[in-house]
Amino acid sequence: MGGDFAPDSCINGAFLFSKKNPKAKFAFFGDKKKILPLIEKKKLINQTDSIVNTNQIITNDIKPIDALRKFKNSSMFKAIASVNSGHTNAVVSSGNTGALMVISMILMKTINGISRPAIASMFPTKKSEIVMLDLGANIECEIKNMIDFAIMGKIFSKTVLGINKPKIGLLNVGSEILKGNNQVQKAAKRLKEEKNIDFYGFVEGNDITTGLVDVVVTDGFTGNIALKTAEGVSELYTEYLKNSFKDNLYSKFAFLISLPVLKSLWNRVQPAKYNGAMFLGLNGIVVKSHGRSDANGFSSALSVAYEMCENNFNEKIILDAKKIFK
Amino acid sequence: MGGDFAPDSCINGAFLFSKKNPKAKFAFFGDKKKILPLIEKKKLINQTDSIVNTNQIITNDIKPIDALRKFKNSSMFKAIASVNSGHTNAVVSSGNTGALMVISMILMKTINGISRPAIASMFPTKKSEIVMLDLGANIECEIKNMIDFAIMGKIFSKTVLGINKPKIGLLNVGSEILKGNNQVQKAAKRLKEEKNIDFYGFVEGNDITTGLVDVVVTDGFTGNIALKTAEGVSELYTEYLKNSFKDNLYSKFAFLISLPVLKSLWNRVQPAKYNGAMFLGLNGIVVKSHGRSDANGFSSALSVAYEMCENNFNEKIILDAKKIFK
Numbered sequence: 256m257g258g259d260f261a262p263d264s265c266i267n268g269a270f271l272f273s274k275k276n277p278k279a280k281f282a283f284f285g286d287k288k289k290i291l292p293l294i295e296k297k298k299l300i301n302q303t304d305s306i307v308n309t310n311q312i313i314t315n316d317i318k319p320i321d322a323l324r325k326f327k328n329s330s331m332f333k334a335i336a337s338v339n340s341g342h343t344n345a346v347v348s349s350g351n352t353g354a355l356m357v358i359s360m361i362l363m364k365t366i367n368g369i370s371r372p373a374i375a376s377m378f379p380t381k382k383s384e385i386v387m388l389d390l391g392a393n394i395e396c397e398i399k400n401m402i403d404f405a406i407m408g409k410i411f412s413k414t415v416l417g418i419n420k421p422k423i424g425l426l427n428v429g430s431e432i433l434k435g436n437n438q439v440q441k442a443a444k445r446l447k448e449e450k451n452i453d454f455y456g457f458v459e460g461n462d463i464t465t466g467l468v469d470v471v472v473t474d475g476f477t478g479n480i481a482l483k484t485a486e487g488v489s490e491l492y493t494e495y496l497k498n499s500f501k502d503n504l505y506s507k508f509a510f511l512i513s514l515p516v517l518k519s520l521w522n523r524v525q526p527a528k529y530n531g532a533m534f535l536g537l538n539g540i541v542v543k544s545h546g547r548s549d550a551n552g553f554s555s556a557l558s559v560a561y562e563m564c565e566n567n568f569n570e571k572i573i574l575d576a577k578k579i580f581k
Numbered sequence: 582m583g584g585d586f587a588p589d590s591c592i593n594g595a596f597l598f599s600k601k602n603p604k605a606k607f608a609f610f611g612d613k614k615k616i617l618p619l620i621e622k623k624k625l626i627n628q629t630d631s632i633v634n635t636n637q638i639i640t641n642d643i644k645p646i647d648a649l650r651k652f653k654n655s656s657m658f659k660a661i662a663s664v665n666s667g668h669t670n671a672v673v674s675s676g677n678t679g680a681l682m683v684i685s686m687i688l689m690k691t692i693n694g695i696s697r698p699a700i701a702s703m704f705p706t707k708k709s710e711i712v713m714l715d716l717g718a719n720i721e722c723e724i725k726n727m728i729d730f731a732i733m734g735k736i737f738s739k740t741v742l743g744i745n746k747p748k749i750g751l752l753n754v755g756s757e758i759l760k761g762n763n764q765v766q767k768a769a770k771r772l773k774e775e776k777n778i779d780f781y782g783f784v785e786g787n788d789i790t791t792g793l794v795d796v797v798v799t800d801g802f803t804g805n806i807a808l809k810t811a812e813g814v815s816e817l818y819t820e821y822l823k824n825s826f827k828d829n830l831y832s833k834f835a836f837l838i839s840l841p842v843l844k845s846l847w848n849r850v851q852p853a854k855y856n857g858a859m860f861l862g863l864n865g866i867v868v869k870s871h872g873r874s875d876a877n878g879f880s881s882a883l884s885v886a887y888e889m890c891e892n893n894f895n896e897k898i899i900l901d902a903k904k905i906f907k
Contacts (some may be wrong), residue, residue: 316757381820389857391754424583428717430807431642436720436802460809464817473806476762479754480803481810485785488814491790492709492850496822499846516832520825524818567749 256285256330257313257350258272258546258553264542265349266293268544269554272561273302279561280304282343293467298374303579304343309333313354314545323361327541331355338539345540345560347531349548355541356392363539366573368580372536373404374475374543375411375483377529382466386411386509390532400424401442407535408470409452410575415568416469424458424468426477431457437549438474446472451579489524533563540569582611582656583639583676584872584879591675592619594870598887599628601802605887606630608669611655630669635659639680641872648680649687657681661688664865671866671886672681673857681867682718684862689865692899693907698862700801700869701737702808703855708792709875712737716858717833718807727751727768728775729797733861735778736901741894742795750784750794752803757783764800772798777905815850857882859889866895 256262262285263391269281272404280302283290287308296301311329313322326332328378331354334346339362346354356372365372375388386559388404389396405423412421427435433469435443446454455468460481473481496517500510530552540563544556563569582588594884595607606628609616613634620629633746635819637655654659657680658715660672665688682698691698699712714730715722731749735809738747751769753761760783761769772780780793786807791795822843826836836843856878866889870882889895 315755378615379817381817394754394760425804428720428802429641434720435633460806460811461813461816463810464813476754477803477806480752480786480799481806484789484807484810485786485814487787487790488811489818490787491705491707492815492818495849496846499849502842506842509835509842512834512838513826514837516825516828519828520822523821523825 256290258338258544258548259349260547260549261349262286262290262293263550264550264553266290266299267550268548268557270297270299271550272557273552274562275298275558277302282307282337284309284334284337286310302347304444307333313351313420315351319350319353319357319449320349320399322351323357326354332358335359335539335541339363344564345424345542347542347544347553347560349544349553349556352391352543352546355543359534359537359539359541363537363541365536366538366576369403369407369536371400371403372534373400373407374532375408375535376532377416378463378471378485379523379529380464380466384416385463385466385469386416387463387471387473387478387482388535389475389478390482391475392534393475395476396438396474398438398441398445401438401474402445403511403536404472405446405449405452405454405470406573406576407572408472408580409570410572411533411535412469414571414575415563415566417469418469420453421469422467423452423470423472423569424455424462424502426463426471426473426481427457427459429457430459430462430506442472458572463571471532493521529555531559533559533574538569538573540564582609582616583674584874585675586869586873586875587675588612588616588619590874590876590879592616592623592625593714593876594874596623596625597876597880599625602761602887603628605883606658608633608663610635610660610663612636615799629851633659639677641677641679642849643680644903645677645679645683648677649683652680653836661685661865661867663866665689670890671868673870673879673882673886674870675879675882676869677871678717678820678869681869685860685863685865685867688854689863689867691862692864692902694902695725695729695733696861697729699726699733700804700858701734701861702858703742704789704797704811705849705855706790706792711789711792711795711797712742713789713797713799713804713808713845714861715799715801715804716808718860721802722764722800724764724767724771727764727800729770729862730798731772731778731780731796731903732773732905733898734798736898736905737861737894738795739860740897740901741889741892744779744795746779746797749778749796749798750781750788752789752799752807753783753785755783756785756788768798819847819850855881855901857885859885861898864895864899866890
């Protein structure tokens with residue numbers, strides 16, 4: 256179990272998740288001495304399938320390739336291996352993203368036709384939810400990767416979000432055809448030629464949240480920064496909002512009156528609700544929970560993984576990808 | 582006059598600005614037939630120094646290099662030339678960013694030691710305001726550019742924001758030393774060696790709004806996407822907030838009670854307040870207003886330019902740069 260607040264955040268997250276999904280079973284990987292008392296405290300024993308004791312920890316400063324080679328007795332490695340062998344259906348981790356990606360990729364392999372997996376997440380917009388990828392799996396991308404992201408995003412949007420003909424946008428600094436760096440120019444040219452997708456064209460940062468397109472494609476460097484900037488702005492806005500209601504006696508009174516409204520708002524905008532980024536393009540379900548996740552966030556990530564399992568999303572994606580990459 | 586809502590947004594912005602700054606004088610560049618009636622309507626004649634009629638329009642699809650060569654009778658070219666010749670003190674434009682940048686750079690030249698100007702803007706944070714650059718002037722950057730951005734950002738933070746020893750952060754996908762692409766790795770190595778700045782290290786997207794550092798340095802591609810994503814999220818949050826107060830009869834009542842509080846909040850978070858990105862590194866003051874600016878936004882951009890003039894910011898920056906790049 257990884258993440259800044261593990262194992263508490265993971266077990267408490269599992270507890271929250273279990274209340275909504277009483278049929279789900281957990282396999283816990285980590286330091287058994289620490290995990291077991293928490294599981295007992297939360298009365299999760301009945302929903303616990305197994306507890307696998309591990310004694311190596313992949314910290315955030317460990318290179319992915321070293322994690323793969325030297326940390327075979329870590330919770331991350333064991334959990335991925337467990338999904339790969341079919342003992343469990345999905346892995347959810349708050350640990351080192353690069354390590355999670357490399358170990359998953361080597362053990363599970365990518366879906367036929369896809370050269371690199373991508374991290375994808377749903378985003379709230381003014382219309383319905385959209386999907387954006389890559390959010391950090393591929394810091395340096397080739398054009399072929401961006402095409403793969405577009406195709407995976409399209410399949411996800413269709414299969415998971417139920418969009419019949421998803422519009423694909425490529426994130427850029429301007430919507431005009433001449434804008435952007437060499438990479439987005441080349442990628443746009445190839446995306447236009449790709450007959451399996453409906454390419455809208457370039458979209459800008461502010462278009463992500465308007466719902467202009469159903470899938471936003473970008474390289475992992477830009478996508479990660481856009482995602483985290485969005486989180487930061489959302490947190491800042493919430494803080495400003497709370498502070499405005501503390502300004503004076505009148506605003507404190509208004510706060511009491513508005514509390515039910517604000518609670519329903521925060522339920523919609525809370526980043527924890529959008530926690531749980533999916534690794535798309537793998538022969539297995541891997542969900543990355545935010546390193547800073549609390550129990551609520553980890554519970555959301557578990558829900559993402561559970562929904563993907565329950566609805567055979569990955570099987571559908573693999574099937575659809577087979578048709579495209581035949 | 583450029584921008585999506587020009588010339589109305591510009592003249593109406595000038596009007597709003599003139600109420601707060603009765604000593605300011607305007608030089609208007611554009612289609613005199615359209616501008617003059619608006620100036621008369623807004624009773625801006627007394628504060629108008631000159632109206633320069635121009636008959637070419639640099640649209641957003643025109644390449645910067647063509648704008649420079651073939652649009653010498655555009656409002657943008659004439660306005661920059663006017664600042665360069667000393668007739669006016671600053672230029673504010675909502676037009677084509679690339680064209681504004683290239684024409685300014687060729688006419689005004691960069692400050693000694695700086696190879697490329699950068700677009701900088703102030704950002705609200707949980708603490709005080711910070712400065713972030715580049716926001717789109719340099720879509721493809723060399724390491725030398727990133728070092729220049731750090732130095733310009735430092736001088737700006739010191740001179741304009743009054744921070745004694747500004748901390749410089751480099752935007753990346755993780756704060757760990759191993760993270761990021763080749764470019765940020767190389768830039769970080771050079772920034773660490775640079776004795777004229779106080780380099781904090783890598784910062785992530787969510788650190789922009791916490792005020793962890795005083796200056797956030799990034800390439801123009803990433804910076805532009807981060808800036809616009811931030812704008813989009815802020816707009817989405819505002820929409821969610823407004824909708825929450827429309828849910829039912831109770832929330833509508835709560836809205837009435839909370840209106841004064843919400844107004845003070847929106848005054849703090851409105852994007853228009855942070856409109857007016859500065860071109861740093863030029864021998865002249867150039868401020869870029871958002872293409873979608875309304876009158877409020879354009880007025881903010883005018884304020885940024887006016888403050889820079891009134892406080893001799895550019896002279897101070899040039900002086901400080903001379904000491905560093907001697």
